[in-house]
Amino acid sequence: MENKQSDDLRVSFAAIDAGRAAAADRLITPAWYHPVLGLLGGGYVVAITIGNTLTMIVAIVVFLVALPLMISAYKRQTGVWIWGFGAGKASRWTYLLGALMLASAGAMFYFHDVVGIDWPAWLLGAVIVVLVILLGRQFDKAVRAQLRAASHSPALLEGE
Amino acid sequence: MTAQFNEVVHAPNRLQICAFLNSTDRAEFSVIRDMLDVADSVTSKHLRVLEQAGYVRLLKPSGLGRVRTWVELTAAGRQAYLGHIAALRALIE
Numbered sequence: 465m466e467n468k469q470s471d472d473l474r475v476s477f478a479a480i481d482a483g484r485a486a487a488a489d490r491l492i493t494p495a496w497y498h499p500v501l502g503l504l505g506g507g508y509v510v511a512i513t514i515g516n517t518l519t520m521i522v523a524i525v526v527f528l529v530a531l532p533l534m535i536s537a538y539k540r541q542t543g544v545w546i547w548g549f550g551a552g553k554a555s556r557w558t559y560l561l562g563a564l565m566l567a568s569a570g571a572m573f574y575f576h577d578v579v580g581i582d583w584p585a586w587l588l589g590a591v592i593v594v595l596v597i598l599l600g601r602q603f604d605k606a607v608r609a610q611l612r613a614a615s616h617s618p619a620l621l622e623g624e
Numbered sequence: 625m626t627a628q629f630n631e632v633v634h635a636p637n638r639l640q641i642c643a644f645l646n647s648t649d650r651a652e653f654s655v656i657r658d659m660l661d662v663a664d665s666v667t668s669k670h671l672r673v674l675e676q677a678g679y680v681r682l683l684k685p686s687g688l689g690r691v692r693t694w695v696e697l698t699a700a701g702r703q704a705y706l707g708h709i710a711a712l713r714a715l716i717e
Contacts, residue, residue: 469715483643486659491648540692543655544648569666600676611647 473567488611490544493604497538502596504530508588509565513572546607552608561599568592625703629712632677634708637662637670642705645680645697653693671695679704 504527511523540544548558568588575584633642637660644659645651657667674680679701683694697705 473712473715475636476634476639479639480709482641483640483659484647486640487644487647487651488654490651493681539650539652539694543652546648550649 469541484611484613487544488608490542491546491604491607491611492542493600494538494541497534498600499533499593500534501600502593504534505565505596506589506592509572509592510585511571513569514576542617548603551607552610554603554610557599557603557606561595561603562598564595565592625706625710628704628707630674630704630708631712632679633704635670635673637666638674639705639708641670641674641695642679642697642701644701644706645695646705648649650683650694650696653695656695674701677701677704 508523508527512520515523535545549555551558568591572585572588575581632641640660641656644656653664653667653671656671657664660667660670671680671682675682677700679698681696681698683696684691685694
């Protein structure tokens with residue numbers, strides 16, 4: 465009786481591990497995704513910081529059209545989707561990226577409006593591209609690591 | 625999380641589906657089928673059981689190209705899955 469129960473438990477935890485490992489295997493971001501997302505984000509922040517009204521409108525339209533298209537292409541290519549802000553502990557990388565992008569935008573505004581120079585905005589735009597690529601990859605790595613963690617980990621019960 | 629053994633979730637294939645969907649926000653039908661390494665009909669059967677229990681939602685977003693079926697865990701499904709794991713853990717502790 466006890467053996468049957470322990471076999472049953474083994475099968476159950478093996479199924480859970482297999483499901484989580486399969487998710488980790490699928491969550492391989494296509495190589496183009498982070499560079500394109502970085503260019504989109506960096507370009508958008510630069511445009512709305514130092515651009516004229518027309519540039520800002522174009523940047524907003526391009527961003528609002530391109531982002532859903534990118535997400536859709538990602539989903540079609542990988543067959544899965546995970547929201548960067550809802551991935552447990554791995555989401556700390558997404559929040560860090562958001563904070564650094566906001567800080568960069570603040571610095572761009574400062575140089576443009578207070579100091580009166582625009583070249584730092586281009587530099588910070590390039591920094592955003594690099595940050596999206598590096599922190600995006602860190603996020604992917606963290607998600608895969610937490611999914612491969614043992615199924616009896618207490619973290620599992622917190623919905624990670 | 626309240627530990628609650630759940631017969632619907634407990635079947636190994638359905639438990640694997642729930643573990644997979646709990647780790648992603650949404651997954652395509654063919655990805656789940658490939659993960660289980662079973663036929664379309666078997667995958668459909670398990671998803672139907674979970675859907676009837678209110679644990680998964682099947683979506684067929686329209687757009688360019690062929691229509692693909694996407695699956696996501698509902699809030700009730702997530703609760704049932706996590707409660708079931710808590711119940712399994714209680715058995716080994």
